[in-house]
Amino acid sequence: MAIQRPKGTQDLLPGTIEQWQYLEETIRSVCREYGYEEIRTPMFEATELFQRGVGQTTDIVKKEMYTFQDKGDRSMTLRPEMTASVCRAYVEDKLYGQPQPMKLYYIGPMFRYERPQSGRFRQFHQFGIEVLGADQPIVDAEVISLVWNLYKRLGLIGLEVHVNSVGCPICRARHREQLQEFLAARKSKLCNDCQERFERNPLRILDCKNPSCQEETVGAPTTKDTLCEDCSTHFEKVLAILGRAGVVYRVNPRLVRGLDYYTKTAFEVMVEEIGAQSAICGGGRYDKLVEEIGGPPTPGIGFAMGIERVLAALQVQHKLPEEKPKLFAMLIALGEQAQIEGFALLSDLRSQGMPVGMDLLGRSLKNQLKSANRQGVRYALILGEEELARKVLVIRDLTLGEQMEVSLVDAVEEINKKYQRGV
Ligand SMILES: [Zn+2]
Numbered sequence: 032m033a034i035q036r037p038k039g040t041q042d043l044l045p046g047t048i049e050q051w052q053y054l055e056e057t058i059r060s061v062c063r064e065y066g067y068e069e070i071r072t073p074m075f076e077a078t079e080l081f082q083r084g085v086g087q088t089t090d091i092v093k094k095e096m097y098t099f100q101d102k103g104d105r106s107m108t109l110r111p112e113m114t115a116s117v118c119r120a121y122v123e124d125k126l127y128g129q130p131q132p133m134k135l136y137y138i139g140p141m142f143r144y145e146r147p148q149s150g151r152f153r154q155f156h157q158f159g160i161e162v163l164g165a166d167q168p169i170v171d172a173e174v175i176s177l178v179w180n181l182y183k184r185l186g187l188i189g190l191e192v193h194v195n196s197v198g199c200p201i202c203r204a205r206h207r208e209q210l211q212e213f214l215a216a217r218k219s220k221l222c223n224d225c226q227e228r229f230e231r232n233p234l235r236i237l238d239c240k241n242p243s244c245q246e247e248t249v250g251a252p253t254t255k256d257t258l259c260e261d262c263s264t265h266f267e268k269v270l271a272i273l274g275r276a277g278v279v280y281r282v283n284p285r286l287v288r289g290l291d292y293y294t295k296t297a298f299e300v301m302v303e304e305i306g307a308q309s310a311i312c313g314g315g316r317y318d319k320l321v322e323e324i325g326g327p328p329t330p331g332i333g334f335a336m337g338i339e340r341v342l343a344a345l346q347v348q349h350k351l352p353e354e355k356p357k358l359f360a361m362l363i364a365l366g367e368q369a370q371i372e373g374f375a376l377l378s379d380l381r382s383q384g385m386p387v388g389m390d391l392l393g394r395s396l397k398n399q400l401k402s403a404n405r406q407g408v409r410y411a412l413i414l415g416e417e418e419l420a421r422k423v424l425v426i427r428d429l430t431l432g433e434q435m436e437v438s439l440v441d442a443v444e445e446i447n448k449k450y451q452r453g454v
């Protein structure tokens with residue numbers, strides 16, 4: 032039996048990969064405009080990094096990690112996300128010694144053992160940014176506005192940013208207490224996961240998707256009621272900057288991130304899909320995370336978005352670019368000598384940046400023309416023995432059905448003129 036790819040993975044083939052490249056190129060240009068630089072870290076890290084940096088109590092660490100012992104009997108894990116790796120690199124590579132803040136972005140595969148029938152991939156791809164070493168509200172606004180403007184650039188409509196402040200360890204302790212008081216009498220009506228969360232991580236009960244949990248938390252104390260003055264001023268400033276910058280947002284007090292190293296701003300970008308809103312980006316501030324993994328106290332904020340998820344939203348909204356012909360011109364060389372001369376001509380054209388091709392299967396003139404047409408190529412460059420003898424080349428416009436003859440010495444210049452005109 033033929034070997035198959037692992038469950039929950041995909042082959043990205045020509046025909047689809049162009050969409051990925053388009054999205055990645057758009058991401059890279061927006062990051063450039065905002066002054067972010069790319070970081071690439073290893074696909075696998077010491078397991079402990081994710082236990083500390085993602086959190087022992089999270090589903091990711093408890094159930095979904097690809098963990099293995101390597102031949103040196105060290106526990107390694109395929110990265111399930113990037114924030115912990117970026118923070119590790121920040122500490123290990125002493126990026127805190129460089130001019131601050133560090134504004135970094137990444138694009139790459141992540142790995143989680145998900146149930147494949149839920150439409151999730153075990154190898155999936157994320158784009159994200161991390162800003163390390165800056166705690167001002169304007170940084171939060173920049174991070175949110177970067178992804179907002181990326182989605183605008185891609186043409187997505189029906190966007191809304193949900194934003195909240197989860198406070199700092201001081202005011203969150205107060206919130207946690209009030210929340211536990213409020214939920215104590217209702218504990219038995221919560222789902223199993225939430226009953227478990229009650230002691231360890233009660234904030235997460237607020238964003239449980241289980242309907243009965245949502246019902247039981249109606250009227251529960253929100254972070255808004257318990258923010259300390261510092262956190263509350265920070266949040267107000269973020270909102271003011273976003274509003275002026277034209278970012279459409281809504282304060283959502285149910286948006287929480289339960290772990291202790293998450294602080295202040297938390298956000299999700301929602302997109303409207305058939306009948307419902309769904310999140311296509313999530314992020315927030317994590318001022319205690321770098322310390323958590325053993326670095327110096329360093330404020331940080333970032334977000335991650337699933338590439339597959341955003342491509343799906345672009346598809347639903349018909350915002351993916353149309354497929355364009357890959358080649359500008361096809362050489363049709365007839366006879367061995369013409370092939371040799373033609374091949375050299377193609378090299379010249381390619382070295383000037385023109386995407387051109389020729390028949391590689393020894394097909395007849397008729398079939399070569401057919402193939403050029405099928406590929407949507409605009410020009411056929413015909414070089415037969417007779418043309419070769421007169422040192423000329425026929426340039427046939429396959430769209431207009433017109434053709435012209437140029438001398439071989441002028442051919443590159445003539446073809447380049449057409450290419451520059453974009454036809
Ligand atoms: Zn606070």
Ligand SMILES: [Zn+2]
Nearest residue numbers: 222225239244
């Ligand atoms: Zn629940």
